[in-house]
Structure formats: C-alpha cells, structure tokens
Amino acid sequence: MKRLIFLLLLMIPLLSVPAQKAKPVAVRTQMLVTTDWLAKNLHQPKLVLLHVARGRKNYDAGHLPGARFLDYGELIATRGGVVNELPAVEKLQQLFANLGVSNDSRVVILCEGQGIMAARTYWTLDYLGLGEQAALLDGSWEKWKAEKRALSTVAPESKAGNFTPRLNPKVMVTREAVRDVSWLAVNSETSDTVLLDARQADVYTGETKNSNLPLNGHIPGAGNVYWMNTLASKEAPTLKPIAELQKMYEDAGVTPGKKVVTYCWIGMMASHGYFTLKYLGYDVAMYDGSFTEWAKSEGVQVVQGTKRK
Amino acid sequence: MKRLLILLLLLSGLLALTPQAQSKSKPTVRAQMLVTTDWLTKNLTNPKVIVIQVGREQKDYFAGHIPNARFLSLNALVITRENKTNELPPLEKLKTLFANLGVNNDSRVVLYGDNYNLLAARAYFTLDYLGFGEQAALLDGGLDKWKAEKRALSTEVFEIKTGNFAPRVNPNVIAVRDVVRDISWTTANLGAPNYSLIDARPNDEYTGAKADATLAKIGHIPGAVSIFWMDKHLVSKENPVLKTPKDLRQIYEATGATPDKKVVSYCRTGVQASHTYFVAKYLGYDVAMYDGSFSEWVTLEGAPVATGDKAK
Numbered sequence A: 001m002k003r004l005i006f007l008l009l010l011m012i013p014l015l016s017v018p019a020q021k022a023k024p025v026a027v028r029t030q031m032l033v034t035t036d037w038l039a040k041n042l043h044q045p046k047l048v049l050l051h052v053a054r055g056r057k058n059y060d061a062g063h064l065p066g067a068r069f070l071d072y073g074e075l076i077a078t079r080g081g082v083v084n085e086l087p088a089v090e091k092l093q094q095l096f097a098n099l100g101v102s103n104d105s106r107v108v109i110l111c112e113g114q115g116i117m118a119a120r121t122y123w124t125l126d127y128l129g130l131g132e133q134a135a136l137l138d139g140s141w142e143k144w145k146a147e148k149r150a151l152s153t154v155a156p157e158s159k160a161g162n163f164t165p166r167l168n169p170k171v172m173v174t175r176e177a178v179r180d181v182s183w184l185a186v187n188s189e190t191s192d193t194v195l196l197d198a199r200q201a202d203v204y205t206g207e208t209k210n211s212n213l214p215l216n217g218h219i220p221g222a223g224n225v226y227w228m229n230t231l232a233s234k235e236a237p238t239l240k241p242i243a244e245l246q247k248m249y250e251d252a253g254v255t256p257g258k259k260v261v262t263y264c265w266i267g268m269m270a271s272h273g274y275f276t277l278k279y280l281g282y283d284v285a286m287y288d289g290s291f292t293e294w295a296k297s298e299g300v301q302v303v304q305g306t307k308r309k
Numbered sequence B: 001m002k003r004l005l006i007l008l009l010l011l012s013g014l015l016a017l018t019p020q021a022q023s024k025s026k027p028t029v030r031a032q033m034l035v036t037t038d039w040l041t042k043n044l045t046n047p048k049v050i051v052i053q054v055g056r057e058q059k060d061y062f063a064g065h066i067p068n069a070r071f072l073s074l075n076a077l078v079i080t081r082e083n084k085t086n087e088l089p090p091l092e093k094l095k096t097l098f099a100n101l102g103v104n105n106d107s108r109v110v111l112y113g114d115n116y117n118l119l120a121a122r123a124y125f126t127l128d129y130l131g132f133g134e135q136a137a138l139l140d141g142g143l144d145k146w147k148a149e150k151r152a153l154s155t156e157v158f159e160i161k162t163g164n165f166a167p168r169v170n171p172n173v174i175a176v177r178d179v180v181r182d183i184s185w186t187t188a189n190l191g192a193p194n195y196s197l198i199d200a201r202p203n204d205e206y207t208g209a210k211a212d213a214t215l216a217k218i219g220h221i222p223g224a225v226s227i228f229w230m231d232k233h234l235v236s237k238e239n240p241v242l243k244t245p246k247d248l249r250q251i252y253e254a255t256g257a258t259p260d261k262k263v264v265s266y267c268r269t270g271v272q273a274s275h276t277y278f279v280a281k282y283l284g285y286d287v288a289m290y291d292g293s294f295s296e297w298v299t300l301e302g303a304p305v306a307t308g309d310k311a312k
Helices: A001-027 A037-042 A057-061 A087-097 A116-127 A140-146 A177-186 A242-251 A269-279 A291-297 B002-023 B037-043 B057-064 B091-100 B114-129 B142-148 B177-189 B203-209 B231-235 B245-252 B272-282 B293-297
Strands: A047-053 A066-073 A078-079 A082-085 A107-113 A134-137 A194-196 A260-263 A282-287 B049-055 B070-073 B079-081 B086-087 B106-112 B135-139 B196-198 B262-267 B287-289
Touching: A001 A116, A037 A140, A047 A057, A047 A116, A047 B049, A082 A291, A087 B177, A107 A116, A116 A134, A116 A269, A177 A260, A177 A291, A177 B091, A260 A269, A260 A291, A269 A282, A282 B070, B037 B049, B037 B142, B049 B057, B049 B114, B057 B070, B057 B287, B079 B114, B086 B293, B106 B114, B106 B142, B114 B142, B114 B272, B135 B142, B142 B262, B177 B196, B177 B293, B231 B245, B231 B272, B245 B272, B262 B272, B262 B293
Parallel strands: A047 A066, A047 A107, A107 A134, A194 A260, A260 A282, B049 B070, B049 B106, B106 B135, B196 B262, B262 B287
Antiparallel strands: A078 A082, B079 B086
C-alpha cells in the first residue's frame, strides 16, 4: 500500500511535465481540414468557405458548394515601392465582413494552384486575430477536383458578417529585426531564432538570378526549405506527413524551442512556410518585404552557395 | 485503495492543467523590474549586479555617481535612420556596447539616469529588445532619491572587464507605422477591440493646444489616449519614485487600458514613450512602442490626426 502511494506520487510530476515540454511543438491540428471533413461540414452555419484565385473564371465554372470568391488582388497592396504588402485594416475588415466572416466563424480556405494564395490568406487572417478559427483545406482545390466531389455554379448567399479585427502584429517582422536575426545566426551560437528561405534551392544558392535585383543569393545565416518540397506532389498538393515535415525542418535547423522567421521573394512562398511551421507548433513570423526588399537595401549582405553563412 | 488511486489521478490532472490556468489570469505586476535604493545599497558589491547611469553628458557622471555605476551615453543608445531620430542601432553595435559595460549573460542590470529615469527607461526598452528585459530593472527614484537619502557617491574611475553578453532578438517590443495605423483605425472605429494606444507627451501636445512649427500637423494619433508620463507616473518631481502599482493601474484603466488590452505607446520621437513602455510592462501589460512616434506619423501621406481632449 505505502509503496503504491509512493509510486503514484512519483508519477504525478511525470504526468505533468511532458504536457508542458511538448507544448512548443504540439501540432495545431485545427489549422488543417481534409476534403472528407469538409464534405461532411459544408452546411455548418458557422462555416465560411473561401475560394482564393486571381480572376473568377474557374470559380464561376463550378466551385465548392457554398464557397465564396476572394480575388487575390484584394488581399495585397503595394506600399513604399514594396509589392505584395498588407492593405490597410479598414480594407481588410470590409473585405472579410463582406465575405460573410463574423467573429464566431470557422473559416476554411482553398485556392487554385498548390496552396500559396490560401496560405497567404491564412497569414492575413492571423494578423487580423482570426488565425485560431481559420484552416486550410489540405490538398486545396486540386484534391477536391481529383476526388470528383460536388461542385456548384450557384452563387452563395452573401450576408455581411460582423468581423472585428483583433490585430496580431507578431505574425510579421521588419527588415531591421531580420538584419539582427541574420547577424545573430551568423555570429552567435546561442541564437534562438532560425531564418528560413522558402524559395527553390537554386535561387537560395544564387545560381538562378533575378536580374532586376542588385544582389542574388540568400540572407546570411538563413536555412532553406523550398515550400513545394513540403507537399506530397504538385498534382496532389497535400502536406507531407507530420513526421516528414518535422525531419525536413529539423535538418534546416528548426528544432523544438526555436523561433522561426520565413522569407522568400515577396512574401508569398514564405506564407506557406509560415503556415506549415505554425501548424507544426512553432512560434513563427514572416518577413513580408522578403528578399526583394532586402536586396535593394543599403549596406546589406547576401551569401551565395549552399552554406548558410 | 481504489478511492486513493482515483484521488491521486485527479490530482495529477490538476497539476498538469495549472500552467494553462495561470496564463489566463489578470496581468500581475512584474515586481523584478523595479529595485529600491535600499535594495541597491545592500547589493552594490554583488558582482552580478551591474549598475548603469544613462545620461546625455558624461560630466554629470564624473561629478558623482552611485559607486561601481558605469556610464552609458544616450548617443550610443540611439541612431538616426531615414531621417527618424532615436531609433535602435543594429544589434551588433548594441551587443558591443553592453558587453563593454561589463554585462554578462547572468548579470542583473540596474539602470538609473537623466530626466527622472526617462533615459534609463529607454535603455530598459533597448535591453528588452535584446532579450534581456527579464534581468534588467530601474532604480526607483533614481539618482535624485539616492542623493536625497545621502547615500554614498563616487567619482572614481575604474576599469571595466568586458562581459560575455549574448543578446537575442525580441522584435515584439516594436510596433511599426503600418501596424500603428491599423491599431489607430480599429481603436477609433471599432471600439478598441484589443489595443490601447497611449500618448506619453504633455497634454497640450496631445490636444494640439501647443503650437509646434517643426511638425507638419499637431494633435495626436486618432484613437490614442493621453497619459503624460511625468505627471501620471511619478509621485512628484522632488520625489520621482513611481506611484504605487494600484494607483498606476487605476490611471491606466481609467483611460480604457483594461487588463485584457495590449498597449502601444508613442510620443514625439520614442523617448518619453519608453517610460510608458516600462510602466505598462511593469504593470503586467503586453506592450510595444511605436519608435517612429508622432514625428514620423505626421510625415505619412494623408495621416489622420485628432485634436482636443477626445481620442478621435
């Protein structure tokens, strides 16, 4: 009896510690829904389903029942010469409210292509404080079509929602903070933030160049995980299994406990990296100005080749 | 026996839940951010305590400082970037600066300095950006109180052993202009859903009653409330200690900065706002500072400003 109590008392800390330790890398499963789940939940009254694309041609030809159309152009603005930036909050508030988003909505996002525009939409909603209630459709539009699931040409009811943005600026970092994160990644062994380039390997190394930029290569100290490599395939763009994703990011230096900053050319591919890392449980932010802004800035450095620094 | 087992299992469940329960509670005062003159007197010879006087003129420091205190010039702490004054220098410069002051990774840094600790608050903000906020504090009442209490002063110049300070980056201490624009709009138009925007300047600058030829516009950022740091934070100019947390909290909450809100502070160029940054953080708020502040805001094309006592 006494021995049993002793044993049980020993168990108490064992039970409580793993829960805390695992927290920083606990997968945020609510951020991703399957086509099966969606098919069953299409008529939930709180569901707002968004179809993101450039131009509504495909949407008009047949979309997921109840899906509302969001033109990607509405989600971005050019500011201070930097393309693909966030529009002002009043524009975004109106945009999402008009799409039917309310404070208690569950938003599911899909897009044409492999998922970048949907990920950028997620990031935008995360900035607006709705990240906890938003998810991507795994495999997006491609998977839904491949599975020959229901499509509709009926325009969904459009009743404006009562969406109130609760701003969450932690989703983004500025050039100055990236400069400091970069410096630490190169010069300090104790840096707690990993800088991650979401572009193709040959762009990261500088072999493939953008001739419009004065510099090519990557931001010093950055690791590289090309966003498309996190997908099962181009044709079936579901996310790879969690264990594979974790391995891929760990090989790039993203280990549990680290914070991550993603970037790419202009903040598109990086928003997919943002989404995937947040899904895996990381504390992550995106450098929206990305390499295009970095390369045009005064006094910055870049690195070419496969080495980080 | 079975009952005991169930009880213990229940107990272990409760223990596992505790951290979550805590994170939802009301913000609590971060007491370690402020030390008293008594505390400092007792800890002056503790090698882990690094005392730093932050000022404009080194001659003030030479005239008499707290024993073992090192001097940090405001000029080394801020730079002008793209015409904005008082911005953060690059991290590599700041690392060298604080390492040369003897700061180690296990140091406890105590700051005091000019303008009733205003410049010390700016240094606190800087250390918080460098991931060192948990180990830094202000000396309550600063040199004024220290002198009034006739505590030991020194004019000694001593050699400083370079520290092993290894900063991290904590970018969330800064709110940039575009974010402040969005906070201003939601605060003014949607009833401040989750932010409180606080103007740290004298009230006549907030209202626009005081003319200022150097600014394109006068007044305040729409949605902002006025808490002039010197009047509202300090007991008096003669006794410039902070008011009690209870009194400070009341002042903040009366402007709408209820405990569920995050705080963004601004002023003219980012110095006075660092005192608000310090006090709001001390009270337990999640806080950021708009370093560009009103002098940058008014250069923004079409930037709205409000005048008078009302927030919008």
